Amino acid sequence: MKEMDFRHFGGVFGVYERTAPLTTGGAGLADRNFTIPNDPSFSYQTASGTKGFTAAAVLALIAEGKAGLDDCVKRILAESHEPQKYGKLEWLDEMVTFRSLLSHTSGVPDYYDEDLTDSFEDVLNGTPCYHYEKPEQFFPLTEKAWKKQEKSYSFRDVFKYSNGGFVLLAAAAEAVSGEPFGEYVTRHVFRPYGMNRSGFFRFDEQPPDGIVRAAAYQGNGKSNIYAVPVIGGGDGGAYTNPADMARFWNALDPEINPQSPAAGLVEEAWTPRQKAEENFYGLGFWISGKNPRIVFLEGFDPGVQFFSFYNRDTKRSLTICLNDENMNCDEVFEQYFPMIQG
Known part of the structure; x- marks a missing residue:
């Protein structure tokens, strides 16, 4: 691992050409209790970067012929082997499809709209974060956001970022596959892609053997274990690291x-x-407005910043995992992003 002297950075990064490392590094602490330095081999939270894994899993499901991009998600949930767990779904429109959810054009409201709040605790309104383990447990939050709309599905057919939409994707993937979402992603994305340090790990359980899970620290110095759900899902919260992200891009590249x-x-999808402001969006992936051959994922949670860029021409990726909210990624980005451009 290359030594770094970035005083304003806390986390890890890696530049890879296909799956070969060109440079990696880290600064700051992965665990303040035991003074353990950050290391690129550890596993880091991705926040909404997880949406790329969700997209890859859904595309795998469709490639297997088990569903179609334009299938009605409401019908899939209603006809599943456990329809009762999803409730009546009166708030879910028949026109919502896998395609519209992946592109954030379904009109399904965002239960956690960052234009309105930056606190997941406020959204939960007193419900403990450990209550949120399964996709359907977020449905009441999405329904509540739907009821607040002046006009239902007012954002249909236009880009409107929605965590609620990706929760629905996870539920639909479970309904079609018959597997819990995290297990499906592990079996169809993480394992076949060789992403051995990636997964959905609960805060209140020991991670699998061989996984060192880095903590994430908020601006107040506290870890974020009470600021986000106890385990990640379709819209965010999976763990990964730069090497695994290089494998992810390499395995996906058509x-x-x-x-x-x-x-x-x-x-x-690419x-x-x-x-979407200065960039574009495909199906589960951001695409650079300056160079449409660069696709990327990004995520922001309390104590977490995650970026992973992939240049389809140079086959190079840059992944940055920040785990200290008092730090920033500017110096790392400025120094290493030019490397992926060739």
């Missing part, structure tokens, strides 16, 4: 793996569709 059953779907 130009490297044209024989993959999901290659055509990934190409569609095609700019919706304008």
